[in-house]
Amino acid sequence: MTLTRRNFLRSSAVSAAAIAGVGASHAAELPKGAEWNETCSLLVIGTGFAGLGAALESHYLGMKDILVVDKMPSAGGNSIINGGAIAAAGTDMQAKAGIKDNADLLYSDILKAGGGIAHANLARRIADESVSNYEWLRDEVGVNFKAVTYHGGHSVPRSHAVQENTGAGFINPMLAKCKEFGIKIQLRTIVDDLIVNDKGCVVGVKARINHRFNRPDSGKVVYIRATKGVLIASGGFSQNVRMRTSHDPRLTKEFTSTNHPGATGEMIQEAQQVGANTIHMDWIQLGPWTSPDENGFGLAPLAVESMVGYGPMINPKTSKRFIKETGNRKVRADAIVAIGAPAVIFTNEQNFMNKVVGKNMKQEQFEQALKNGVIRKFDDLKSLAEFYKLDYSVLEKETEKFNGYMKAKKDPEFDCMFFDDGVPNEKGPFYAIRLWPRVHHTMGGIEINEQAQVLNVKGEPISGLYAAGEATGGVHGMVRLGTVAVADCIIFGRIAARTANKWAGC
Template sequence: MSDERKDGKDLSRRDFLKSTGTAAIAAGMVAGSLTAFTRDAEAAWDTMPKKWDETHDVIVVGTGFAGLAAAIEARHAGAEVLVIDKMRTHGGNSIINGGEMASVGNRFQKEAGIQDSPELLLKDMLKAGSNLNHPELVKMCAERSGEALDWCEQFVGAKFVKLVYHGGHSVKRSVQTDNASGSGLVNPLFAKAKAMGVKFLFTTKMERLVTNKEGRVVGMEIRKGYKFPDDKSGKVAFLKARKAVVLGSGGFSQNVVLRQIHDPRIDARFDSTNHPGATGEATLAACMIGAMDVQMDWIQMGPWTSPDEKGFGQVPQFCERLVGYGPMIDPKTGRRFIQETGNRKVRADAMMALGYNTIIFSDEVNVKRQVLAHTLEKGMANGAIRKYDTIEELAAAYGIPLAPFKEELAKWNSYVAAKKDPDFNCKIFPETTPLQQGPFYVARLWPRVHYTMGGLVINKDAQVKGFNMKPIQGLYAAGESTGGVHGAVRLGTCSMLSCVVFGRIAGKNAANEKPWG
């Protein structure tokens, strides 16, 4: 579509939306969460409220890693900041995240003598993303990963205590919070923001973004007292943003209708690791004022979740700590079927192709060396992780044919001894030991929807771009509400990294916007 009209004037967002607004509104109605947009298309974007109920310099949507990082940096830059969240408590999806962040050159790598570089992280992220990543965005993450960790620890006060490995990385470079949970970063971020004077409004849902005649974002229509998921609940109010709005509102993994629009295969049979509010309305609201979206059909399945527990659970921390330390087995054949240290998409696709649950297991020596004690205890308490004294007992419990299973275990042990896997090229770590005697710990695996790679198009300054390829003034975004950073597949532990990096950029730049009106 040309950006110029026959009269030589630029095609504005308003002109574009006059011609495409009906289709955009229909998409919102299908998603079932943007009922406010069923009014006349042009009026939905051009009508300014008669009265603003509140005014703030910067308004941030979302209280996860990205939103809180943005709020802190905006406040640090001198802005008066309000953060809203439609849920009753802070944290969003970030608070139930695994608490692991990729960081190049961290102190744990140095202690272990691991050689790493931003260039290697960049290469790994591009490889995982099938080179669909927007290069300038990935480069920002890779180059600022060390700085991001320093900021989290030294300025925010979060504690990272351990170096861990995730499939798809060339080396161990990810650091884990002291409680192996995203809450280990979210809670310090929230406390820091409050201490700095950032204001918060919960049970407050953004209905739509308000723009002026020039297409600048000037505020938003909200519902105060919103009770998720009742879209009719709460009282309508208008918030003015003197400088800018930042969207740190997360993805849409829990919106089954919306994700099926982009990938019809991912229907209600597939649960999600995400919190219930991960439904994507804020991303759609931005699209409806002319923001461009990208890669919405790239939806990541987590291959490390268990059908024996709900949500994210304990098994992801059990499984990911054991890749390279224990085999994944097809219980119908007793054989390995995939590279355990491969990326998430490769493993999830292999499981979905089989069409039934698989298992991962290891012995007590490897498990207790790699898996946190409280993860093991909680997983065993809820029944998702189980313990067997012998291989025979394990095989009987999961209906695994014993003879081929024993043959496969013998091969695995020989590969561990040689530190090389000729079958699937699994990364075997120096400290991995053969599985020679029980007890053995095991968990069943089945994929869940974990991350939506697509979202709003941003530039390296975290500005949201419109269909005229120019930044929409007054609108920034970071985290899972954006697309382009991760390409086809997000490399594990790079979500927290991208949220912190671009959240900080968005907050600082939003605070430096020239006030309007």
């Protein structure tokens, strides 16, 4: 039995889209008096890793009239301010550096960090496609990789860092390729409603063009038809305080975020409005490597992830170590929040120059961070202890112990991981950074299957609707490992393009 009732869409930000019954047999109907202003093939919402990955893959598959929209005035979303490295397991760069790695090891690392709730089918796709994706970025897109780095929680170094040391190293070549291929990228275009036809298929959107982010109601309404469906690649909700406190009341506005201001998650809510399921929404990752001495993502994370394993992380209240420095993000962030005061990590100049400067962090970034007091240089341990008001004799003993563990490559206290090129912290100068976590990544989001199709609350795909990247949940489970999200975004963006390409419409 099929029943009819009228329904109404609203044009304000608090819109509620209509849901059509799955399997009903009537044709789509646009709002009375409205017409499609524009028709594209795949409509991509978002210009970050996932969105641009999808746009480029669509082009390579031969699709025409791809349209990429973004509500912000500039392209790149949160991706462009990312740390600039991507996980890949079993690459030529790793082989050259003598690192043994493979897809199974990456897969098991993802699942281990996921705490048992990661969706194995999604993790498997990332693990299986990580090398070909890395090669595609290098050979087709023109990304310049320069070094394999280590991030906490991984079994081996497998984070492939770009020359630029930020996500711009991926985004800019991707944008250049879009331009070269004539892929239309339309900024300041915010999507208010997904339009669902009476067969339950997503066939387009209601959006506003010439939107200004700081004026929520601004812009002119347009209807965009998408014959190959709509991809939600619009990122997470780290900057949406109402949304994040609904799932985790601790994350009030008192916590700042590393994210760009547009990470407000409204497309996740819009997907929910058309019946999409959401999962793991309460797993919100704090970055353990941000510094209270600067704002946003900042420069500290570029250094910190290359300092772990090379120097101790100190509890300012005890002057002692308190956690596995190479532990995963959640372990470290939770431990610092539990202390209630910023931790201090340091290493000696030899390690710092060898692992950080000119690696994850450019010379000019290093100088900037020194100037701003984000990184501080101390001639010896005593002056370091004095500056941070640590107990020097306790710190000295802790450092001696840590050096012993470094030499033995075994930490019986906290199981810190060590690397062959680590130099014990026996003499200065030392470089130190204070650490206080920020809201960094929302692991939860829209539930998808391994074809990047959005699933409804019953677990069935919503025809014509895809999602990829931080807007989705399931890949990372409880804990996301560093640089896996970049792989997740690009790989699932590309998968979404393949699924859309095969979609016959509806």
